Amino acid sequence: MNVWPYVGFYSLMMVGLTAVFIAIAMMFRSLPDSFGNASGFAITFGSTSFASYKFVKRNLRLFNRDEYWKITLLSSLASCLLSLVFVGLAVAGGAMPGSDTMPALVWVFVLLFAGLVVFGINALGYSSRMGKSFLKAELARQARLNTETFR
Template sequence: MDFEQVKSVSVWPYVGFYSLMMVGLTVVFMGVAMMFPSLPDSFGHASGFAITFGSTSFASYKFINRNLRLFNRDEYWKITLFSSLASCLLSLMLVGLAVAGGAMPGSDTLPALAWVFVLLFGGLIVFAINAWGYSSRMGKNFLKAELARQARINTETFR
């Protein structure tokens, strides 16, 4: 069977895995930042990449674990787009809470156009990280590991 002829599955459960992992990793990184207030500001920037890539890797692993294959082209673009939108919505909520709580001093002086630019640029970066994380290049490692695990289980079962 050709790679593109595989029956497509719904990507919504995996967007849910992505969102849950994103919330969980955000809470973990916020906890680490609170426990160690002496961490430099660059920790916050690096944690954003780690949160996005960790969430993408987890959702990709769950897909491969359940389906034993890589994403087809349609699934790839859907999950990349929907995961990026979920990430942007979560980020928008967190920024809104930070601004409302006064955790971002000087944020009221930024014009609306600057906020739009920041959100669009952040969304573009998240989309690029998701596109890279869901790519077949990254998924091949998960698929190889999962197929090796399945072979080991099957070998032990039939001994």
């Protein structure tokens, strides 16, 4: 099965959630810096959950092993690419003071660590443990629709 549409859902949700969190941070400037750290987790997990939900809703099944590893890897790569774009825009816009003094090796380690964290969150979010709750809810919804149709 082709997982590219779900990587697209993941990417769109990531951009949307990032915009929402940026808007919240701009409206409430008194939020602590830890809000930015927590928002990264929420953005990744929300994007993963949305893509997983769309897959379960369309296919009424969980990912098989091949699909699971493909979507986990591709979503992680998409997340890293989008994050590079967002960080590049933040640095260019002056939103990250002191970033120009960081050595390139530090940036590489930061990006590698962030990539591993994102991969872990995606692996957890696409796992059958998380997908089972979506599948159970979708099958219950389908059963209600089928029951109401034939009454």
